[in-house]
Amino acid sequence: MSHQRTLNRAVHCEGIGLHTGEPVTMTLRPAPANRGVAFRRLDLPGAPVIPARPDSVVDTHYATTVAKDGASVKTIEHIMSALVGMGVDNVQIDLTGPEVPIMDGSALPFVELLRAAGLRRQLAPKTFLKVRQPITVEVGTRSLRIVPSQRLKVIYTMCFDHAILGEQTSAMDVGRERYARDLAPCRTFGFLRDLDMLQRMGLAKGGSLENALVVGEEGVINGPLHFPDELVRHKILDLLGDLFLLGKPLVGTIIAHGAGHQLHLQLVRRIQDQLAGEPGPFSLSAAAVEQWVSPLLPTAHGLRPAVL
Numbered sequence: 001m002s003h004q005r006t007l008n009r010a011v012h013c014e015g016i017g018l019h020t021g022e023p024v025t026m027t028l029r030p031a032p033a034n035r036g037v038a039f040r041r042l043d044l045p046g047a048p049v050i051p052a053r054p055d056s057v058v059d060t061h062y063a064t065t066v067a068k069d070g071a072s073v074k075t076i077e078h079i080m081s082a083l084v085g086m087g088v089d090n091v092q093i094d095l096t097g098p099e100v101p102i103m104d105g106s107a108l109p110f111v112e113l114l115r116a117a118g119l120r121r122q123l124a125p126k127t128f129l130k131v132r133q134p135i136t137v138e139v140g141t142r143s144l145r146i147v148p149s150q151r152l153k154v155i156y157t158m159c160f161d162h163a164i165l166g167e168q169t170s171a172m173d174v175g176r177e178r179y180a181r182d183l184a185p186c187r188t189f190g191f192l193r194d195l196d197m198l199q200r201m202g203l204a205k206g207g208s209l210e211n212a213l214v215v216g217e218e219g220v221i222n223g224p225l226h227f228p229d230e231l232v233r234h235k236i237l238d239l240l241g242d243l244f245l246l247g248k249p250l251v252g253t254i255i256a257h258g259a260g261h262q263l264h265l266q267l268v269r270r271i272q273d274q275l276a277g278e279p280g281p282f283s284l285s286a287a288a289v290e291q292w293v294s295p296l297l298p299t300a301h302g303l304r305p306a307v308l
């Protein structure tokens with residue numbers, strides 16, 4: 001059996017929101033077992049709490065936004081991805097503004113923050129979600145499908161409407177080591193031709209060459225890329241973050257064609273429907289736990305907490 005994990009100590013970072021352009025400080029704090037992930041808006045009266053759950057999602061256009069009682073947090077997908085990728089189950093995320101900071105556009109700064117905090121084991125068992133039947137969601141030619149399997153695998157294809165990028169596929173057996181090494185450094189991206197439209201919509205106000213890969217007519221204008229398929233890998237990073245709204249790591253094989261936050265959330269809701277009334281979350285075999293659960297990280301002052 002594996003155990004849930006939270007942070008060893010609070011850690012924080014500062015940055016700006018990609019879409020709002022507003023400065024924000026984000027503090028990650030340890031949370032009790034079975035609490036899951038919850039955001040708290042320190043800048044609003046009463047510091048309202050917004051749980052990271054499927055029913056909190058209010059918008060999926062260009063980012064995933066959660067809200068409760070009028071208080072919202074935008075662009076949660078990269079920190080959610082880092083949490084599930086690094087095996088964190090319970091954390092409270094305090095923000096001084098309406099959006100998670102974009103940092104360099106990837107999840108790596110958050111992985112480094114979690115490493116600085118160190119993780120500690122909690123008493124409650126860690127459980128996982130597994131679909132029993134295949135589920136497919138579609139919008140036009142875009143689709144997202146999950147089929148039952150013993151591990152998490154993702155095959156993601158993007159058909160870019162762009163002469164040079166064309167169609168790209170990335171396939172990954174996502175594990176604890178691969179997440180930090182091969183997914184976390186992959187940065188978000190945008191098309192130069194969409195910038196005017198996005199800014200007219202009030203989005204991408206904080207976007208710059210420092211926090212997003214920008215694609216022009218000739219390809220990415222502010223490379224070099226960390227990986228030849230960095231853009232598609234970033235889509236996998238986003239997918240894992242959105243799926244963690246289910247509250248537990250998911251096991252299955254996922255096949256995506258041109259998906260995005262909207263389809264990710266449709267799949268989340270269908271998985272939630274399928275699992276309602278099923279026997280509860282299950283424990284994985286030791287081999288499968290190996291895939292998902294990162295070893296406990298050394299704390300910043302060099303002490304190593306209890307190891308499994």
Ligand SMILES: [Zn+2]
Nearest residue numbers: 077188234238
């Ligand atoms: Zn993203």
